[in-house]
Amino acid sequence: MSIHIGDLVPDFEADTTAGPIRFHEWIGDSWAFFFSHPADFTPVCTTEIGRTAQLSAEFASRNVKPIGLSTDYREEHEKWIADVNETQNTHVGFPIVADPEMQIARLYDMIHPGEHVTEAVRTVFIIDPDKKLRLTMTYPMNVGRNFDEILRVIDALQLADSKKIATPADWTPGGKVIIPLSVSDEEAKDIFPKGWDTLRPYLRVTEL
Ligand code: BEZ
Secondary structure, eight states: OOOOTTSBOOOOEEOBTTOOEEHHHHHTTSEEEEEEESOSSOHHHHHHHHHHHHTHHHHHHTTEEEEEEESSOHHHHHHHHHHHHHHTTSOOOSOEEEOTTOHHHHHTTOOOTTTOSSSOOEEEEEEOTTOBEEEEEEEOTTSOOOHHHHHHHHHHHHHHHHHSOBOOTTOOTTSOEEEOTTSOHHHHHHHOTTOOEEEETTEEEEOO
């Protein structure tokens, strides 16, 4: 099943390293960063799980709960977490879903048979508190994800929600933003009192 941006993400029950969860209930009023891994005790995954743990304060400050998934058993995850903590000098405090039968991996289209038939590729799902998919990205097995980008897109999504803006290429927090076409010049006067530059009628940029 493929899940598209704007869809309500599928709910599921699973065993995790933090005990059994029902996914939607676990997300609650937070955002979720749900990210899949091919297998436990693998090098790239070890660095990604470690990096997520190191960034726990960054995720928390954005009201985002990280949750991993790997197609192995909880007991394996627990032993692997001890390795992650030691080798990445961190403390993994977020859950990792146990999915040895690949039920959730299949539900979320994480198995890409051209890459591997029994291991999940590296998919990211950014899910909002309404349980809607807001962003997804998929990496192959041999390329670790960029966590600066993961935090950046969360910032961009949350800013777009709160300020009625869009973000340009390579935007980073504090940079100029775009006034979307859905906002008329008349409305923009109220929302963006500092004004804006009109480069083209369809391209208006402003500072917040
Ligand atoms: C890794 O995490 O290093 C990895 C996992 C599966 C295939 C290739 C690399």
